Amino acid sequence: MSKIQQINRRDFVKLFGLATGGIILGCNISLDSKDFIPQIEGTFAPNLFVQIKKDGNIILLASRSEMGQGIRTSLASAIADELEADWKYITLQQATGNAKYGNQNTDGSRSVRTLLEPMRRMGATAKAMLITAAATKWKAKEADCFAENHFIINRNTNEKIFFGDLVAEAAKVAIPDEKTINLKKVEDFKYIGKTLKSLDLKAFIHGTATYGIDVRIPNMKFAAIARCPVTFGTVKSFNANAAEKTPGVEKVFQLDRLVPPTGSFFGALGGVAVIANNTWAAFKGKESLEIEWNYGENHSFDSEKFKETLTNRIKEKGKLVPGSSGKVEDAFEQASKTIEATYHVPFLVHAPMEVPNATAWFQKDKIEVWAPVQDPQTARAELAHFFEIPLQNITVNVTFLGGGFGRKSKSDFVVEAVALSKKIKAPVQVVWTREDDIQHSFYHATSAQYLKGSLDTNGQVTGWLQRVAFPSIVSSFKPLSEYASGFELNQGFTNNPYNISNFSLENAKAEANLRIGWMRSVVHIHSGFGNNSFVDELAFAAKKDAVQFHLDLIGADRVIEGRSEFPYDSKRMKAVLKNTAKVSNWGKTIPENHGLGVAIHYSFYSYVATIVEVSVINEKVKVENVWTTIDCGLALNKDNIKNQLEGAAIFGMSLALYGKISVKEGAVEQHNYYDYEMTRMKDAPKIHVDIIEAMHERPTGVGEPGVPVMAPAICNAIFNATGKRIRSLPLVDFGLV
Amino acid sequence: MSKILSINGKSYTIDVQDDMPILWAIRDIVGLIGTKFGCGVSQCGACSVLIDGILTKSCSMPVSFAFGKEIFTIEGSSPNLEFLREAWNEGNVPQCGYCQSGQLIAATSLLDATENPTDKDIDAAMSSNICRCGTYSRIKKAIHKAVALKNESI
Numbered sequence: 001m002s003k004i005q006q007i008n009r010r011d012f013v014k015l016f017g018l019a020t021g022g023i024i025l026g027c028n029i030s031l032d033s034k035d036f037i038p039q040i041e042g043t044f045a046p047n048l049f050v051q052i053k054k055d056g057n058i059i060l061l062a063s064r065s066e067m068g069q070g071i072r073t074s075l076a077s078a079i080a081d082e083l084e085a086d087w088k089y090i091t092l093q094q095a096t097g098n099a100k101y102g103n104q105n106t107d108g109s110r111s112v113r114t115l116l117e118p119m120r121r122m123g124a125t126a127k128a129m130l131i132t133a134a135a136t137k138w139k140a141k142e143a144d145c146f147a148e149n150h151f152i153i154n155r156n157t158n159e160k161i162f163f164g165d166l167v168a169e170a171a172k173v174a175i176p177d178e179k180t181i182n183l184k185k186v187e188d189f190k191y192i193g194k195t196l197k198s199l200d201l202k203a204f205i206h207g208t209a210t211y212g213i214d215v216r217i218p219n220m221k222f223a224a225i226a227r228c229p230v231t232f233g234t235v236k237s238f239n240a241n242a243a244e245k246t247p248g249v250e251k252v253f254q255l256d257r258l259v260p261p262t263g264s265f266f267g268a269l270g271g272v273a274v275i276a277n278n279t280w281a282a283f284k285g286k287e288s289l290e291i292e293w294n295y296g297e298n299h300s301f302d303s304e305k306f307k308e309t310l311t312n313r314i315k316e317k318g319k320l321v322p323g324s325s326g327k328v329e330d331a332f333e334q335a336s337k338t339i340e341a342t343y344h345v346p347f348l349v350h351a352p353m354e355v356p357n358a359t360a361w362f363q364k365d366k367i368e369v370w371a372p373v374q375d376p377q378t379a380r381a382e383l384a385h386f387f388e389i390p391l392q393n394i395t396v397n398v399t400f401l402g403g404g405f406g407r408k409s410k411s412d413f414v415v416e417a418v419a420l421s422k423k424i425k426a427p428v429q430v431v432w433t434r435e436d437d438i439q440h441s442f443y444h445a446t447s448a449q450y451l452k453g454s455l456d457t458n459g460q461v462t463g464w465l466q467r468v469a470f471p472s473i474v475s476s477f478k479p480l481s482e483y484a485s486g487f488e489l490n491q492g493f494t495n496n497p498y499n500i501s502n503f504s505l506e507n508a509k510a511e512a513n514l515r516i517g518w519m520r521s522v523v524h525i526h527s528g529f530g531n532n533s534f535v536d537e538l539a540f541a542a543k544k545d546a547v548q549f550h551l552d553l554i555g556a557d558r559v560i561e562g563r564s565e566f567p568y569d570s571k572r573m574k575a576v577l578k579n580t581a582k583v584s585n586w587g588k589t590i591p592e593n594h595g596l597g598v599a600i601h602y603s604f605y606s607y608v609a610t611i612v613e614v615s616v617i618n619e620k621v622k623v624e625n626v627w628t629t630i631d632c633g634l635a636l637n638k639d640n641i642k643n644q645l646e647g648a649a650i651f652g653m654s655l656a657l658y659g660k661i662s663v664k665e666g667a668v669e670q671h672n673y674y675d676y677e678m679t680r681m682k683d684a685p686k687i688h689v690d691i692i693e694a695m696h697e698r699p700t701g702v703g704e705p706g707v708p709v710m711a712p713a714i715c716n717a718i719f720n721a722t723g724k725r726i727r728s729l730p731l732v733d734f735g736l737v
Numbered sequence: 738m739s740k741i742l743s744i745n746g747k748s749y750t751i752d753v754q755d756d757m758p759i760l761w762a763i764r765d766i767v768g769l770i771g772t773k774f775g776c777g778v779s780q781c782g783a784c785s786v787l788i789d790g791i792l793t794k795s796c797s798m799p800v801s802f803a804f805g806k807e808i809f810t811i812e813g814s815s816p817n818l819e820f821l822r823e824a825w826n827e828g829n830v831p832q833c834g835y836c837q838s839g840q841l842i843a844a845t846s847l848l849d850a851t852e853n854p855t856d857k858d859i860d861a862a863m864s865s866n867i868c869r870c871g872t873y874s875r876i877k878k879a880i881h882k883a884v885a886l887k888n889e890s891i
């Protein structure tokens with residue numbers, strides 16, 4: 001991070017558009033070594049700031065998108081703690097999409113990981129300045145003054161001054177040298193590591209939070225787009241007579257596909273757009289369109305056939321992936337027993353409750369957008385590219401996100417809205433129907449995995465061969481990318497938590513015929529399912545207890561320094577598993593027709609172990625209990641972490657039981673929540689979450705790591721209950737739900 | 738033709754097609770945006786409102802059905818809804834918050850009809866509402882808490 005500095009009034013107005021006054025501190029923080037943080041005309045342009053106003057109110061910049069993970073509250077708590085602020089004075093200003101804020105792409109469970117320390121330093125610096133101002137006023141020693149609950153207190157005289165009454169003087173104090181700033185000790189934390197309610201709770205329970213779909217601009221229009229059922233198909237011809245007669249419909253026109261250049265953009269699919277004076281008329285007009293499509297080359301795509309293709313490919317030797325070690329063939333030759341298995345995960349879709357939508361206003365030389373985006377900067381850069389408007393004339397306002405799960409980091413819906421606004425010369429909100437969302441997404445890839453493992457006479461694993469095939473996310477940016485990339489394989493495949501001396505990972509070809517994207521926990525869904533299912537099969541073959549078998553496979557205590565600043569520590573992996581086994585009473589007698597299954601996974605630098613109890617009655621599975629333990633280092637907001645893990649259990653359960661996007665003749669076969677189902681309350685298990693006390697460790701990911709363990713733990717529990725091994729998701733395909 | 742829609746005790750004169758779903762009349766014509774669109778086909782409950790006290794998926798009922806009736810939305814207030822809000826707040830229930838308008842309206846309907854709902858009653862009443870963030874266990878706990886708050890207040 002850069003030095004913390006005061007922001008002058010003029011720059012503050014220019015940068016953030018907020019009223020000045022009081023103390024305004026800022027600093028720059030890079031979330032990614034690739035980040036470029038531009039300085040505007042040599043002035044100090046911070047990407048984080050805290051403003052303390054004369055009335056005592058504290059305003060913080062939230063540069064990350066809020067989509068249910070509680071980030072606004074978590075980051076605010078870090079500053080407030082160091083500052084000794086009273087929580088009720090904290091408010092947040094949501095940042096627009098701008099490179100000046102550093103990397104804002106809210107994904108990869110990394111916000112807290114990267115922003116915690118800068119946030120704390122800002123709070124501590126502001127506190128030091130308030131103390132200096134108070135000490136000067138009282139002619140006291142700074143050492144005799146301390147901050148508590150929004151006051152500076154003189155410990156000798158018990159005099160106290162409210163923060164707000166000190167800001168005028170404190171603003172004149174020179175920024176203290178960062179070496180003199182001491183951060184609080186873990187045992188002194190007031191908010192960090194405790195339970196804080198969401199700052200946005202009140203808005204959520206009164207229906208007053210503004211999501212993208214709630215944005216209203218004077219004279220705005222509403223739009224729906226009919227897109228080709230086959231990915232990248234185009235409009236051959238269309239008849240808009242009926243649509244144009246729909247009351248409320250104002251215009252119907254063709255929207256060409258905006259093809260992204262190779263790189264990091266998403267473009268827009270194109271289709272036929274219906275502009276109306278309300279959302280319903282736009283939807284209805286769209287339904288009445290008669291369109292002939294040029295389906296293009298993806299028309300022949302069939303997901304069932306593709307599953308067979310991938311299954312055949314992983315029967316053959318693939319490309320050996322770096323990170324493989326030892327001689328797996330020798331291990332197999334010398335083995336007492338070898339086991340083989342093939343696993344499948346289908347295409348999946350995010351289906352956040354708030355459908356993709358965006359509101360845009362294109363005016364001659366400038367663009368303003370209001371949208372629920374995870375990655376506002378990419379959206380902004382895309383708009384500059386496609387509409388040839390200078391970046392500084394583009395504003396992307398980030399609303400609340402009604403769920404994101406990765407879908408809303410792809411800004412295709414923003415590009416659509418701007419293209420429509422440009423065409424009709426008015427502000428417009430494009431709203432996807434749920435069917436649009438299910439049928440035109442950036443899908444979580446399908447995968448096939450072949451595993452072969454060997455056991456020695458003691459039931460120890462001596463060899464592990466894993467062949468994987470899944471369409472790469474890179475295909476969305478670089479067409480014809482036909483192999484999973486290194487960064488994808490590094491999500492649980494090359495870096496599984498086990499210690500196996502003969503390990504071989506092979507990568508097989510998998511082309512993309514849909515737009516492929518990332519979904520909550522991404523490739524870990526594949527690796528978590530394959531790894532944990534197979535370990536369970538090995539444990540059974542070795543006639544060993546599954547938890548003990550996992551512990552043995554994790555092996556002796558060791559720390560692996562990876563390329564990142566967060567080394568993998570096998571001791572922590574074992575600790576979460578031991579805790580989960582303990583709290584779930586692993587080994588206890590369970591009712592007839594019940595089964596227990598275990599899974600562990602290391603993702604986003606966090607350690608998770610989960611045990612699931614299912615009942616299987618009349619061949620129907622009910623998930624009864626979920627016990628999850630996470631070690632995410634310093635636990636910033638404990639109740640929020642619990643909430644995230646509870647939610648991840650339901651998200652993982654939904655995909656295990658129901659999640660499947662299938663494709664026939666190039667078109668997605670599912671439509672809505674009735675055929676792309678979700679876990680509902682009546683089927684929700686009891687979820688018990690434990691957080692390992694690791695307050696001296698740096699914080700690691702929370703939003704995603706609870707997902708990958710669920711499907712394998714459920715399937716392992718079903719095997720435990722019934723002896724039936726499910727190697728292909730989802731369970732609904734086997735009549736089990 | 739202008740018609741009158743009564744929402745949370747207030748009358749709105751609106752000019753809409755009779756077949757427009759109540760949801761869009763509330764959101765796009767009246768301008769109350771707390772009631773949410775989720776699926777359009779009565780599957781997710783994000784659009785839940787009460788019409789003359791009856792829980793209704795507003796995305797799937799034409800606005801003509803609501804003429805002359807009283808619509809209750811998340812912008813409204815009732816004793817049960819306020820107990821639920823307090824419990825939601827205490828239990829830190831929402832994550833993204835988007836489905837919670839519908840969840841709270843469905844829970845209000847449950848408490849209006851059932852004084853002391855059991856887990857089974859709650860499952861039955863709340864399983865038409867999807868929460869993609871997965872806050873179900875908190876919602877269930879909060880409904881029990883709301884009942885407790887209500888009983889304490891008597």
